[in-house]
Amino acid sequence: MAGNIAKRSDGSWRARYRDEAGHEHSRHFDRKIDAQHWLDEISSSLLNGSYVDPKAGNITFREFYEDWAPRQLWVPSTTTNADLATRSVAFADVPLKLVRRSHIEAWVKTMSTRLAPTTIKTRFVIVRSVFRAAIADRVIVVDPCVGVTLPRRRKAEATMQIPTMEEVGRLLAHADSNRASTRKGFRAYVAMCAFAGLRKGEAAGVQVGDIDHVRGLLKVSRQLQREGNTFVTRLPKYGSERGIFLPVELVETLADHIATYLPNADPEAWLFTVGDRPMSDNDIHWRWRATRASAKLPHVRLHDLRHFYASGLIAAGCDVVTVQRALGHAAATTTLNTYSHLWPTAEDRTRAAASGLMRQALGIAPPTPGSR
Incomplete structure (x- = not known):
C-alpha cells in the first residue's frame, strides 16, 4: 500500500493511501501518531483481505x-x-x-x-x-x-396438535360429500396426507403414474404451488424428493379413487382434479374447511395429518432416519427438532425393560393393547 503522512500549514497531519483500485483516500489528525495508527490499520486490512472502501457503505x-x-x-x-x-x-x-x-x-x-x-x-x-x-x-x-x-x-410439544385415531377416522368419513359437488374424491386426498405424510402441495402434485400399486410405493417428485390466480409445478422442498412405502389399505384406497374418478387415465394425469385441472390451493382449502365442519372438528389443520403420520411411525418404533426419509426432511436434525418429544426417553425404555423382566419372572402375561 502506498501511503504517507504530511504536516499541514494549520499544524494538523494528513494521512493518505491508495487502495487496491488505485483510489486515493485521506484523513486529517491532530497528532502524527494517530495518523500513523490509522495507516497501520488500513495496511493490515489490505494485507489480510478485510479492507473495505469507506465510500462503499x-x-x-x-x-x-x-x-x-x-x-x-x-x-x-x-x-x-x-x-x-x-x-x-x-x-x-x-x-x-x-x-x-x-x-x-x-x-x-x-x-x-x-x-x-x-x-x-x-x-x-x-x-x-x-x-x-x-x-x-x-x-x-x-x-x-x-x-x-x-x-x-414455544416448544414443539406445546404448539403441535396431533389428531386422535378417532378424529382422523371421522375426517375420512366426512371427506367425500354425497351432494352433487366437486368435493367428491377428497377422501383419498385426506388419506394420503394422514397415512403417507405428504405436504399439501405434494399431495396435490401426485400423478397417476407416481403410484406403484404392485410394490406399494409412491414417488414424490413435484409439488403444486399457487402463483397469482394460477398454479405452477415445482420440485418439492429441498431434500424432499422421495419414495414412500404405502400401507396396503392406502394403495387400495388410491386404486378405488382412480377406478371411480380416473378410469383409463394417462400416467401423467393428475390424481386429484377439479374439472380438467389439478386441485389448486383454494380448492383444497375449501374442501378441507367443509370436511372439518361436517366432522365437527374445526380445530384440526390439514398439516396436523402430517404430524399424525409422524407420530404413528415413531410410536411403531421407527428410528429418526426412517422418519426423516418418510417425511422428506432435508436433515435428521429437522426431524428431531420437530418430533424429539415423541420418541421414548431413556427413562421410558428402562421402565419398559424392567417391567418385561418382572412380568417374566413372576409369570405375568404381557398387557393387552389399550389396557392399563
Missing part, C-alpha cells in the same frame, strides 16, 4: 438488496418472502455503514407486537443474509445482526 440497505436479490437462485415464493421481509424494515433508506444493532433490535421489537416468533425468525434470517452478502462484497465490515435476541418460540 454509503449504499442504502434498499439499494443493495435491489441489486443483490435478482442474482439469487430463489424460487418465486422465496423471492416473495424476501421482498416482504426487506420492505418491513425501518432502515431501508439508511446507508449500510450506518445501520447499527439498535436498528435491528427496534425492528424485531416492532414485529414482536403483531407477528409470531417463527415469522419473525424467518424475516430476520432473510435480512441477516443481506448484511452477510454486503460483508462478503466488502461493502461493510460488521454485521449489525450479531447479538440480536429474537422472541422465544
Whole structure:
C-alpha cells in the first residue's frame, strides 16, 4: 500500500493511501501518531483481505438488496418472502455503514407486537443474509445482526396438535360429500396426507403414474404451488424428493379413487382434479374447511395429518432416519427438532425393560393393547 503522512500549514497531519483500485483516500489528525495508527490499520486490512472502501457503505440497505436479490437462485415464493421481509424494515433508506444493532433490535421489537416468533425468525434470517452478502462484497465490515435476541418460540410439544385415531377416522368419513359437488374424491386426498405424510402441495402434485400399486410405493417428485390466480409445478422442498412405502389399505384406497374418478387415465394425469385441472390451493382449502365442519372438528389443520403420520411411525418404533426419509426432511436434525418429544426417553425404555423382566419372572402375561 502506498501511503504517507504530511504536516499541514494549520499544524494538523494528513494521512493518505491508495487502495487496491488505485483510489486515493485521506484523513486529517491532530497528532502524527494517530495518523500513523490509522495507516497501520488500513495496511493490515489490505494485507489480510478485510479492507473495505469507506465510500462503499454509503449504499442504502434498499439499494443493495435491489441489486443483490435478482442474482439469487430463489424460487418465486422465496423471492416473495424476501421482498416482504426487506420492505418491513425501518432502515431501508439508511446507508449500510450506518445501520447499527439498535436498528435491528427496534425492528424485531416492532414485529414482536403483531407477528409470531417463527415469522419473525424467518424475516430476520432473510435480512441477516443481506448484511452477510454486503460483508462478503466488502461493502461493510460488521454485521449489525450479531447479538440480536429474537422472541422465544414455544416448544414443539406445546404448539403441535396431533389428531386422535378417532378424529382422523371421522375426517375420512366426512371427506367425500354425497351432494352433487366437486368435493367428491377428497377422501383419498385426506388419506394420503394422514397415512403417507405428504405436504399439501405434494399431495396435490401426485400423478397417476407416481403410484406403484404392485410394490406399494409412491414417488414424490413435484409439488403444486399457487402463483397469482394460477398454479405452477415445482420440485418439492429441498431434500424432499422421495419414495414412500404405502400401507396396503392406502394403495387400495388410491386404486378405488382412480377406478371411480380416473378410469383409463394417462400416467401423467393428475390424481386429484377439479374439472380438467389439478386441485389448486383454494380448492383444497375449501374442501378441507367443509370436511372439518361436517366432522365437527374445526380445530384440526390439514398439516396436523402430517404430524399424525409422524407420530404413528415413531410410536411403531421407527428410528429418526426412517422418519426423516418418510417425511422428506432435508436433515435428521429437522426431524428431531420437530418430533424429539415423541420418541421414548431413556427413562421410558428402562421402565419398559424392567417391567418385561418382572412380568417374566413372576409369570405375568404381557398387557393387552389399550389396557392399563
